[in-house]
Amino acid sequence: MGFLSGLNAEAYDRKYSDRTLARRSASYFRTQTRRLAILSIALLMLSLSSAAIPVFVSRGIDQLGNTNAPLGQYFLAPAVVLLAGILWWLGNAINRRGSARAINDVMLQLRTDAFSAAVHHDLSFYDELSSGRIVSRITTDTQDFGKMVTLLSDLVAQFIEAIIISIILINIEPRLSLYVFAIIPLVFGFAVSYRKLARRFVRAGMQAMANVNATIKETISGISVAKNFRQEAAIYDDFAQANRQSYAVNIRRGLVYSTIFPILNLIGGLATAMLVYFGGLSASQGLVTAGAWYLFIQSLDRFLYPVMNLSSFWTQIQNGLSAAERIFALIDAEPKVVQTGDRRVETLRGKIEFERVCFRYSDKEQVLDEFSLSIQPGENIAVVGHTGAGKSSVAKLVARFYEFQEGRLLVDGMDIRSFDLDDYRRHLGIVSQMPFLFSGSVAENIRYARPEASEREIEHIARQIGDGDWLETLPQGLETQVGERGGRLSMGQRQLVALMRVLVQRPAIFILDEATASIDPFTEWQIQQALDLILQRSTSILIAHRLSTVKSADRIIVMENGRIIEEGDHRQLLAGGGHYATLYNTYFRHQSLEYVEQARVIASGGVGEN
DSSP states (O other): OHHHTOOOOOOOOOOOOOOHHHHHHHHHGGHHHHHHHHHHHHHHHHHHHHHHHHHHHHHHHHTOOOTTSSSHHHHHHHHHEEEHHHHHHHHHHHHHHHHHHHHHHHHHHHHHHHHHHHSOHHHHHHHSSHHHHHHIIIIIIIHHHHHHHHHOOOOOOHHHHHHHHOOOOHHOOOHHHHHHHHHHHHHHHHHHHHHHHHHHHHHHHHHHHHHHHHHHHHHHHHHHHHHTTTTTHHHHHHHHHHHHHHHHHHHHHHHHHHHHHHHHHHHHHHHHHHHHHHHHHHHHHTTTTTHHHHHHHHHHHHHHHHHHHHHTTHHHHHHHHHHHHHHHOOOHOOOOOSSSBBOOOSSSOHHHHHEEEEEEETEEEEEEEEEEEOOOOTEEEEEEEEETSSSHHHHHTTTTSSSOOOEEETTTEEEGGGGGGHHHHEEEEESSOOOOOOBBBEEEEHTTTTTTTOOHHHHHHTTSSGGGGGTSSSGGGGBBOOOOTTSOOOHHEEEEEEEHHHHHHHSSSSEEEEEOOOOOOOHHHHHHHHHHHHTTTTTTEEESSSSHHHHSSSSEEEEEEEEEEEEEHHHHHHHHHHHHHHHIIIIHHHHHHHHHHHHHHHHTOOOOOO
């Protein structure tokens, strides 16, 4: 069992009792009340007609031995059996159609709730957890839950049939009924003992499959990097290890499951042998009729079938319960970013104030230490510093992607925690270091934040940047397909599209984490033009990696170890000869010389970025 405990569980996983899972699952069927009422009638019709068939067949057998019975009685039993068969078919059709609709409606809602929960979790949730495993919960686990509900609806019909038959058997022959009922505690006890083991193996199987999904997703996402560094064999080994782990868990689960049917068949065979012997003996002695003996033999399978199914299909039931457990764990995962109010945000001036803010990603990782900063409306600040200084964390806290632990963060004099988060973020324009584009056209990506933006408006803004020359580099202009993650565009083009997306949005606060990838001077000039258009209209926080961005800022903030160590404009800081001057001489100045050299090459007929 140590092998099972070695499988990775997510940090937000929790265990629910079967009662809690049943109650929570049932709550999703409250909207299906009318359909469930029809299904209940169909199940009752199905069970009654199914139970009636062996009863009337046994009556027909008894009537065959009665030579004095009217001729019409010989046709009564077959006619009733035919009618019962028709009712069974009708009840089954209604049940299948209705249950398929009800279950799929519930799966739709469950999948929607799980996806909504995943979308609304803050970024810290995704820092710690694999997105591939989250995808597995939203897709595979909801499917497994639906299969369990379908199986349970069949078991309910079988149990109703068994209860009806048991009542008939007791009325016909109580003594033979005892032989049938005696086997039930044995089968039921076997099912209960198997339950915990099944849940454990099923949960392990799901975790192993989630590992496989996560490995595949990460590999496919980074396939270009893997090929660039010739690591195909390494990523294959990672997948093979996860796949073997899933295989081993499923083999163990299969071995346990494969013992259920043989044991249950053995128990059923022993019960049938006892009934054949004792029933035949009673029939020969005239204690019961031949028809009653036949009824008992036929009813034994129908009576034991639901109990045996409950045992043999316990794996699928536990599979569905484990799926529900994983889905509800995702839905119930508590957010770390918590708003204390829901203040509507109609407009923002863009004043931002950090008051002794302390922030850490984990208990052992202090990022900002009593950080204080005031940014005036419309002011553009560039934040510079070495890797790990806390630059990006400042921007992420303003965007409310993470929760700070101490201090206050005010926007327009109001606590950032008091805003309605969706309302607040409508006033933010954010461009990350690696601009993300969705599959679709350039125009569709530009109007992502404002779907109502017209084609004319988008083209007008696009032509304000470099007189629209960058559009000429796109095969179909604004209708050019960008490919997955924008892979058909160059890095410079992706940055321009991301900046255009912000321009169309017209945010009050702009956050830019500049890309570090090298681009040619012409594209650099176009990007700077787009930036200037945004900076004219918003309060801006620029995590700067380009000298042109730093020099154009109203104020430069120099950070080290989560604190501000210098601030001022470019000339003031250079004259001060401090940390910024060192950064400039070791990084920005070298960057400036590179751009000058690139410009010289282009002017002499060389080629820049494609």
